[in-house]
Amino acid sequence: MTINAFVFIGVGIAFALYAPLMIDLYGILEFEGDIGWLYWYAASFGRMLGAMLFGTGFVILAASSYVDREPATNPLDKRLVLALLITNGVGVFVATIQQLSIWFNAAGWITLLVYLTFSLGYVFFLIR
Secondary structure (H helix, E strand, O other), rough: HHHHHHHHHHHHHHHHHHHHHHOOOOOOOOOOHHHHHHHHHHHHHHHHHHHHHHHHHHHHHHOOOOOOOOOOHHHHHHHHHHHHHHHHHHHHHHHHHHHHHHHOOOHHHHHHHHHHHHHHHHHHHHOO
């Protein structure tokens, strides 16, 4: 959980401060003609995403100090780990769809791999 928290905090800072650069890694802000204004809407959304990831990272970090190292033995711990599994599972689903339909680049594969790694880690915690 701690690694998940620090990744969310780091990516949140990156998106909040450098949204246009982070979004450009996915190659989706290449506008031409009269729709250049859309770039700044996308950058604004990227900054809001960064704020959300930053905050979620700190919530996960705070919650991780209450979780046992054996989450299968405590029902509250199990529910928290299940919630994080569902969150990252949705991330795997969305990243897969985006990668196969829009992104087609290394940043998309890295995003998918990060979500998949966290999901598998939470599955491991639930069955251990």
